[in-house]
Amino acid sequence: MDNRLFFSATQRNRECIGDVLSRIIKKGSVLEIGSGSGEHGVAFQKRFPGIIWQTSDPELAHRKSISSWIEHEDLTKKMPQPLEIDVEKIPWKIPLRLAHSLQGIVAINMIHVAKWSCTEALFRESGKLLNKGQFLILYGPFKICNKHISESNYFFDNSLKMKNDHWGIKNLEEVCGESKKNGFSQEHVIRMPANNFSIIYRKVS
């Protein structure tokens, strides 16, 4: 059955996110948290054939979509099936082969559609799984010094909060604070199209 979902933003941002990843990703496996439809996953697996892209999502409909995308793109021999990971449900159930080959963790447009405790859990668990030198990359909108960087982000933030009080665009300095608590340094803050950022965190201890 074709369970593919289509998230329109992934068409627009996959190329520029892929360009950021191409500077960082070298070998091994990458774990994606909150993979959504799976469109990013299959696009990055095809762009970086030397690695293994491991998708995950807590939503069953999303995991079914990811599996359908994997099949549709003829990647079943290369790409593992999505994992069920809710960042707050710990410990994350990670297969041994992934734990041994893991190079980094990526979360795209995830932390603003989740409560702050999910950001805390993401850093805490990533900090436990990753070794010195490995990366955690976040992509999405952020406030800087608690201010929105555009009017459209302000309206987007309000629309998120109307859907769920606990959602909303996070403040970069607070996210950075969380990274430090868990042994990461904020290595690069990259301005991206459409008022988004890619933030590269590196495990330093």
Ligand SMILES: C[S@@+](CC[C@H](N)C(=O)[O-])C[C@H]1O[C@@H](n2cnc3c(N)ncnc32)[C@H](O)[C@@H]1O
């Ligand atoms: C806005 S969608 C983004 C999906 C995809 N990364 C993209 O860019 O198209 C946010 C995703 O985060 C996932 N998510 C929400 N809360 C989560 C949590 N606690 N742990 C892991 N993923 C979560 C949702 O299921 C959803 O797939």
